[in-house]
Amino acid sequence: MGRREGKGPAIVIIDGTNALYRAFFAPMRDLRAPDGTPTKATYVFDNMLRKTLREEQPDYCVVVFDARGPTFRHEAYPEYKAHREAQPEDLSAQLPLVRQLVEAQRLPILEVERYEADDVIATLVRRAPKDARISIVSTDRDLMQLVSSRVNLLDGIRDRRYGPDEVEKRFGVPPERVLDVRALVGDTSDNIPGVKGIGEKGAAELIREWGDLESLLAHAEEVKAKRARTALMEHADTARLSKELASLHDDVSIGCDWSDFARREPDREKLRALYRRLGFKRQLESLDEEAPVPSEGEGAAEASAVEVDLVTERSQLGSLAGALSQRPHLPIVAVADGEGPVACRLVGVAFGRGRDRASYVPLSPAGTSPAELARALAPALAAPGSVAWSGVDTKRVQGLFAEQGLTLASPWFDADVAVHLLDSSGARQLPAFAEELLGRRLRSWEDIAGRGARAKAAAELPVDEVARWAAEQASALEALQPGLSERLETDGLTELFEEVELPLTRVLARMERAGVRVDPQVLDALSAEYEVELSRLEGEIHALAGEPFLISSPKQLQGILFEKLKLPVIRKTKTGYSTDEGVLEQLAAHHELPARILAYRRLAKLKNTYVDALPPLVHEATGRIHPTFHQLGAATGRLSAANPNVQNIPIRSEAGIRIREAFVAEEGFRLLSADYSQIELRILAHYSGDESLVEAFRLGEDIHRRTAAEVWQVAPEDVSDDQRARAKAVNFGIIYGLSSFGLANQLGIASAEAQETIDTYFERYRGVRRFIDETIEGARDRGYVHTLLGRRRRLPDLGSRNRTLRQAAERMAVNTVIQGTAADLIKKAMLAVDAALEDRGSGARMILQVHDELVLEVPAAEVDAVGELVRERMEGVLPLGVPLRVDVGVGDNWREAH
Numbered sequence: 001m002g003r004r005e006g007k008g009p010a011i012v013i014i015d016g017t018n019a020l021y022r023a024f025f026a027p028m029r030d031l032r033a034p035d036g037t038p039t040k041a042t043y044v045f046d047n048m049l050r051k052t053l054r055e056e057q058p059d060y061c062v063v064v065f066d067a068r069g070p071t072f073r074h075e076a077y078p079e080y081k082a083h084r085e086a087q088p089e090d091l092s093a094q095l096p097l098v099r100q101l102v103e104a105q106r107l108p109i110l111e112v113e114r115y116e117a118d119d120v121i122a123t124l125v126r127r128a129p130k131d132a133r134i135s136i137v138s139t140d141r142d143l144m145q146l147v148s149s150r151v152n153l154l155d156g157i158r159d160r161r162y163g164p165d166e167v168e169k170r171f172g173v174p175p176e177r178v179l180d181v182r183a184l185v186g187d188t189s190d191n192i193p194g195v196k197g198i199g200e201k202g203a204a205e206l207i208r209e210w211g212d213l214e215s216l217l218a219h220a221e222e223v224k225a226k227r228a229r230t231a232l233m234e235h236a237d238t239a240r241l242s243k244e245l246a247s248l249h250d251d252v253s254i255g256c257d258w259s260d261f262a263r264r265e266p267d268r269e270k271l272r273a274l275y276r277r278l279g280f281k282r283q284l285e286s287l288d289e290e291a292p293v294p295s296e297g298e299g300a301a302e303a304s305a306v307e308v309d310l311v312t313e314r315s316q317l318g319s320l321a322g323a324l325s326q327r328p329h330l331p332i333v334a335v336a337d338g339e340g341p342v343a344c345r346l347v348g349v350a351f352g353r354g355r356d357r358a359s360y361v362p363l364s365p366a367g368t369s370p371a372e373l374a375r376a377l378a379p380a381l382a383a384p385g386s387v388a389w390s391g392v393d394t395k396r397v398q399g400l401f402a403e404q405g406l407t408l409a410s411p412w413f414d415a416d417v418a419v420h421l422l423d424s425s426g427a428r429q430l431p432a433f434a435e436e437l438l439g440r441r442l443r444s445w446e447d448i449a450g451r452g453a454r455a456k457a458a459a460e461l462p463v464d465e466v467a468r469w470a471a472e473q474a475s476a477l478e479a480l481q482p483g484l485s486e487r488l489e490t491d492g493l494t495e496l497f498e499e500v501e502l503p504l505t506r507v508l509a510r511m512e513r514a515g516v517r518v519d520p521q522v523l524d525a526l527s528a529e530y531e532v533e534l535s536r537l538e539g540e541i542h543a544l545a546g547e548p549f550l551i552s553s554p555k556q557l558q559g560i561l562f563e564k565l566k567l568p569v570i571r572k573t574k575t576g577y578s579t580d581e582g583v584l585e586q587l588a589a590h591h592e593l594p595a596r597i598l599a600y601r602r603l604a605k606l607k608n609t610y611v612d613a614l615p616p617l618v619h620e621a622t623g624r625i626h627p628t629f630h631q632l633g634a635a636t637g638r639l640s641a642a643n644p645n646v647q648n649i650p651i652r653s654e655a656g657i658r659i660r661e662a663f664v665a666e667e668g669f670r671l672l673s674a675d676y677s678q679i680e681l682r683i684l685a686h687y688s689g690d691e692s693l694v695e696a697f698r699l700g701e702d703i704h705r706r707t708a709a710e711v712w713q714v715a716p717e718d719v720s721d722d723q724r725a726r727a728k729a730v731n732f733g734i735i736y737g738l739s740s741f742g743l744a745n746q747l748g749i750a751s752a753e754a755q756e757t758i759d760t761y762f763e764r765y766r767g768v769r770r771f772i773d774e775t776i777e778g779a780r781d782r783g784y785v786h787t788l789l790g791r792r793r794r795l796p797d798l799g800s801r802n803r804t805l806r807q808a809a810e811r812m813a814v815n816t817v818i819q820g821t822a823a824d825l826i827k828k829a830m831l832a833v834d835a836a837l838e839d840r841g842s843g844a845r846m847i848l849q850v851h852d853e854l855v856l857e858v859p860a861a862e863v864d865a866v867g868e869l870v871r872e873r874m875e876g877v878l879p880l881g882v883p884l885r886v887d888v889g890v891g892d893n894w895r896e897a898h
Contacts, residue, residue, distance in 0.1 A: 008131030008150075011261075012058035013124055015138030016065040016109070017117050020045055020098055022139060024091045033278045038090040042097045046283060048137075049105065052154070053263075056135055060261040063102045064120045067111040073245050080192070080245060093805055096797055097278065104270040108261055115252050118142050122248035125151055128258065135161075142182065142246055147175040172204030180213040183243030192245045193238050197231045213243055265441065269429040308471040309359040310464070314368055317376035320359055324351055325380035329388040329412050331358075331477040333470045334397045337457045340643060341512035341626045342619055346370040346400050347458040350470030352478045358471035362463045374404035381408055388412035390477060392430065394502075395631065398509035410503045415477055417501045418484040420632040421493045424793050434476055437483040442476050443469060492790045500789065500827050501631065507834045507846070508629045508639075514857070515624035516847045519893075520615050522662040530607045530655070537600040544593040551600055554579050560593070567591055585745065603655055610649060610659050617643060629849065636816050637791050637823035639849055647850055651898075663848075663894035669857050670890050672844070673897040674833075674870045676826070676852040677885040678703060680735050683788075683821050686880040687775075690767025697882035704728040710764040711757065730761050734768060735818050737811030772814050779813040787820035788878070789828075825878050826852060832873040842866060848894075855894060863890050 023044035031040040053061065073080045102109055110120050121136060125146050128134055134151045136143055144167045147153055153162040167175045184203035186194020198206070206228065210216040216223075217239060220232035232239070268287060275284045311320055324330055331352030338344040348362045363370050380387055381401075390413035391397045398408050419430050434442035448469050449455050458466055488494045542548045546564070549556040558576045561567045567587050571578040581601070587594040617625045627641045634640055641647050650656030665671045681703055685693035696706040701716075708719040708727035719727075729746050730738070738746075740755035747754065762769040776798070779785045784794040793816045797809035830849060833856075837844050844866045848855035854874070858866045867888045874886045891897035 008133055009059040009129060010057060011128055011132045011134045011258075012052060012056050012061045013121050013134065013136045014049070014052070014061070014063045014107075015117050015121060015136065015140060015143065016063045016098070016102070018138045018140050019048060020091070020095065023048065024088070024094070030090075037097070037278070038093055039097070039278050039280075041091060041094045042101065042278060043280060045098050046101050046280070049101065050283075052135075052137055053105070056154075058135075058263055060132075060258055061263050062108050062110055062124065062261045064117040064124075065099075065109060065111045066117045067113045067115065069113065071116055072114050072249075073116075089804070092800070096800055096805065097274075100274055101271075103267075104274055105266045106264040108256070110254060110256075112252050112254060115249065119249040119252050120254060122146060122250040123252040123254060126250040141178075142248065144171070145175055145178040145182075145248065172201065173207050177207050177212065179243060179246055180207045180216075182246045183213050183239050186242055187246070192242050193235075194242050195231050195235045195239050197227050202228060213239060265435065267432040267435065269431045269444075273426055273429075306468070306471045306475045307357045308467050309353075309357070310467055311359055311361045312367060314372060317361075317368065317373065320351075320361070321376045321380050323353070324359075324377070325387055327353065327387055329390055330381075331474040332389050332391045332397055333473040333477070334391070334400050335458050335466055335470050336396075336400055337459055340619075341399050341509075341628060342403065342515070342622060343626075344396070344400060344403075345459075346404070348463075348466060348470060349373065350467070350474045352474035355475055355479045358474040360467035360470055362467065364459075370400075370404045374401055374406035377401075378406055382406055390414065390481065392416045392473065392477065395505040395509045395512075395629075398506060399513055402509065402513055408506075410506045412502075413477075413481050413485070414502060414505060415480055415484060416632060417505070418488055418497060421497055421501065421791065422484070422487055422491065424635040424637075424791070426632075426635075430480075433484065434480060438476065438479055440476075443472065445469070491792060492786075493792070496789045496791055496824070500824065500831065503831055504631060504827055507830050508631060510834075511846050511849070512626055512628060514845050514847050515619065515622060515626035516855075516857070517624045517664050517666055518614055518618060518662045519664045520618070522664075522893075523611055523614055526658060526662070527607060527611045530603055530611060534600065534603055534607070537596060537603070541593065541596045541600060544591075544596060551597065552604075557597070561587065565591060565593065567594075602650075602653070606650065606655055606659065610644065614644060614662065627848070634823075635793050636820040637787065637827070638819060639823070639827075641850075646848055649850075657895060660895040660898065661893050663855075665857055665892055668860055670860055670863055670892060671894055671897040672856045672858045672863065672867055672870065673887075673889045673891075673894070674854045674856070674867075674874055675887045675889075675898065676822075676829075676874065677887055679822050679825065679852045679884070680818050681731055682880060682882050682884065683818050683825075684735060684768065684771070685882045687817065687821075688765070688767040688771035689881065690765050690771075692765060693767065694882055700885075704731060707731055707761070707765075711760045726757060730757060734761070734772075736815055737807075775817055776810045776813050785813045785816050785820075787817060787824050789821070789824040791820050791824060793820065822852065826854075829874045829877045830854065832877050833870050836869050836873050837866070840869065842869075853898070855897070858890075 020041055024041035026040070026044045028040065028044070030038065031043050033039050071080075099109065110124075111117070112120055118140060121138075121143060125134060125136075132150065135154045136146065136151065137154045139153075139155050144153055144162060147162060147164055147167045149164065153167075155161070162170070164175055167178065171178050171181055173181055181200065181203045182192075182194075184195050184198045184206065185200050186192045202225070206216055206223065207213070210219060217232060217236045220229060220236065223229040223232060272284065272287060275281075275287065311317070331350075333350040333352075334346060335348040335350070336344040336346050346363055348360060350358050350360045352358050361368060361373055363373060381389060386409060389408065390411055392415045394411040394414040394417075398411075401408055415430055419433055420426070422433075431442045431444060434440065446455065448465055449458065449461060485494070488497050538551065541551060545560045547560075549560055551557065555576065557579050561579065562569055562577050567590055569577050570583040570586055579597075581598065584594040584598050588598070614625060619626055625644065627646055628643055630640045630642065639647075649659055651660075663671070681693075682697055685697055692706070692710060693703075696703050702724075704724050704727045705716050705719050707730065708714075708723040709716045711727060711730070712719070712723055714723075726747055729743060732738075733743055733746075738758075740751050740758055743749075743758065744751045744754040775785065779795055780798045783796065783798070784792045786792050793812070795809045795813055795816075797805040798813065800806045800809065826849065830846065833854060834846060837846075842859075842862055844856050844858040844862055846854060847857050854870070856866065856870065867890065871886045871888050875884045878884075889897045
């Protein structure tokens with residue numbers, strides 16, 4: 001199979017609906033993504049799509065899907081497709097994934113209301129250039145009537161191609177007579193009746209003899225075969241109706257022309273993100289192999305678009321700094337080796353000097369040092385009224401220069417932050433926007449350094465190669481800024497970008513450099529204690545199992561639980577039976593062993609992930625650990641952290657809480673924890689305006705006791721501990737879309753009782769029910785939700801026909817509004833606290849942000865004053881319909897402070 005020769009443009013039209021169904025029913029094992037989403041159809045479709053594009057090399061390509069809802073054929077014949085079975089759930093779940101793959105390939109998608117994909121395809125064929133060579137990727141027999149000397153039908157999965165000869169061999173008539181045969185035979189899958197008693201072979205013989213359907217019907221009495229003669233005379237109208245239903249309409253209004261279907265390079269970053277999410281390892285590997293390598297001429301043309309000034313002499317630094325200080329704004333791209341905020345080593349810096357020029361300063365012990373560059377740049381970048389600067393990952397740039405004693409002002413622009421705000425899903429990253437806005441491919445660092453174990457450090461690469469890459473980034477940054485700024489303005493994100501996210505990069509850079517002190521002796525003691533406890537649990541587990549086995553082995557555990565102990569199977573996996581945490585929690589009701597396994601796993605995770613992992617993270621020079629805070633990690637806007645992930649240190653168990661004892665203050669300092677009280681419930685009260693919720697917070701009542709009193713209709717003082725615990729679970733569960741099944745599992749009650757509790761809650765808090773419904777409906781209309789400060793999250797699955805995907809998107813809609821607003825609020829609080837400490841000239845500094853909590857290291861003499869200052873700034877940072885409350889604690893370690 002391959003692209004046919006000819007002078008005209010090559011066009012590929014993909015029948016997306018047909019291809020998806022064929023992929024779903026392809027003879028191969030089922031596949032699942034790491035999160036359990038079915039992916040077989042997506043995998044097969046992707047292979048077909050990439051193979052077709054590779055082998056056909058189209059100049060134009062478009063993917064056509066059936067539109068949802070009835071078509072004009074249903075209006076003409078209500079029984080059309082009446083007997084077709086409902087679309088399988090696993091297939092429905094994959095339709096959004098297939099569409100995302102097509103979009104990542106940068107292929108246009110067409111679907112037109114009231115028409116099927118076949119009609120749109122017929123219209124495209126009619127409107128195609130007369131000299132075009134057209135391949136329709138489909139096995140739909142109705143489309144064979146379009147085949148001609150310039151149009152072929154391509155089976156992209158089985159590598160078969162149908163031209164006029166192949167169609168005639170298949171139907172016994174040429175393509176222009178296929179419709180007449182189809183009118184006689186009908187189609188059981190579409191419930192097209194045809195003429196009963198006439199099969200495909202007989203229909204072909206009749207059409208060959210009489211020429212077409214109308215001629216045949218006009219001479220029905222002359223047909224020799226009695227059965228066919230009688231059928232044609234009695235069902236002539238049915239034959240005509242069948243032909244009408246099978247006829248393709250080639251006059252569909254599609255609102256675009258062939259220039260919109262010109263083939264473009266795929267969005268490889270978007271594909272890479274999607275392949276990772278779906279677990280398509282082979283596609284990930286082949287993606288890099290398929291990446292276009294510019295020819296010598298092409299590469300030179302791209303490189304020549306940016307003039308690179310290589311600054312290798314110290315004597316050139318002064319003139320460079322003078323020239324940079326005259327720039328209206330200055331793009332900065334830093335190249336560094338190493339990981340972590342204080343372990344990175346600056347290797348070189350590029351400075352944009354227009355859209356087609358940049359300077360690059362390589363740094364090394366033998367040449368210009370980072371400190372020398374920082375001193376030379378200080379007048380331009382650190383003095384009052386210094387030049388506005390921009391970059392990608394500006395937090396890292398600020399940290400790198402701060403290590404050299406140069407404190408930069410908050411950046412004027414950050415392309416990474418802008419892109420994340422425009423697409424919080426992370427599917428479209430900077431290279432995708434560069435290709436879209438600039439029409440050129442922006443090379444990633446991995447393109448020159450390599451990926452994985454074979455990647456080279458920046459210092460190992462040729463200086464000229466690194467210089468050109470960094471110059472291209474700086475040049476692209478200057479060119480991209482106007483387009484990205486315009487999109488931020490259009491989406492109402494400018495204020496959030498300029499007043500929250502950009503200044504936050506400066507705060508986070510300082511927090512990362514400050515780090516937090518940990519006490520290795522506390523960790524050593526905990527490690528030893530946990531080791532003893534793990535050994536004790538191991539003994540109990542082996543005793544309950546009746547034999548020793550490897551607890552960390554899922555296979556051996558499956559054998560014990562399901563074969564030996566005969567416990568009920570909750571969920572199957574590719575490798576047997578699931579033994580994940582949710583399954584073990586359910587099995588704990590049947591046997592004591594699963595509960596012991598859970599306890600063992602949780603303690604082992606604490607020991608391995610934190611207790612034993614923290615000491616190696618202590619930086620030799622500072623004696624502190626320096627977490628990296630990710631500003632762009634979550635679609636809700638929440639900050640995340642790595643090395644270590646302080647956000648995930650458990651606080652619901654005593655063993656988890658004790659790890660916080662190892663986070664300690666420096667000599668002469670104390671740790672201060674400032675934590676928003678029930679911030680998400682307060683935001684829920686603000687949005688919902690529910691009178692009962694609002695009143696409870698304004699009066700300073702115990703919100704869980706108040707909810708219990710409302711739900712069970714008792715006086716607040718008569719609420720039992722059990723009722724309050726249930727109310728607390730419901731209060732927080734509502735935000736996360738907790739189902740009756742989930743609440744029942746959490747509280748150990750029957751599903752019916754859990755559902756009754758949820759129903760009663762919504763009866764008492766009708767404002768909350770209204771807020772949830774309006775949020776989901778508004779998101780479905782707009783395609784996205786937004787927070788109080790305008791942060792957006794797009795939720796395409798709100799329109800999915802798959803119930804599971806749709807309900808998940810509905811939960812995300814509500815959760816994003818609440819959690820996203822909480823994220824906005826804590827970020828504004830960080831800025832307010834940082835500014836207040838700076839104005840005061842305080843020696844206190846923020847060192848951690850975890851969920852709704854800020855942790856500061858404060859000189860002992862300033863504790864009371866800083867505590868009041870922090871509380872005042874945090875409680876007044878964002879006016880809501882209910883008061884904000886901040887709990888402040890102080891201690892020598894984090895546990896004491898919290």
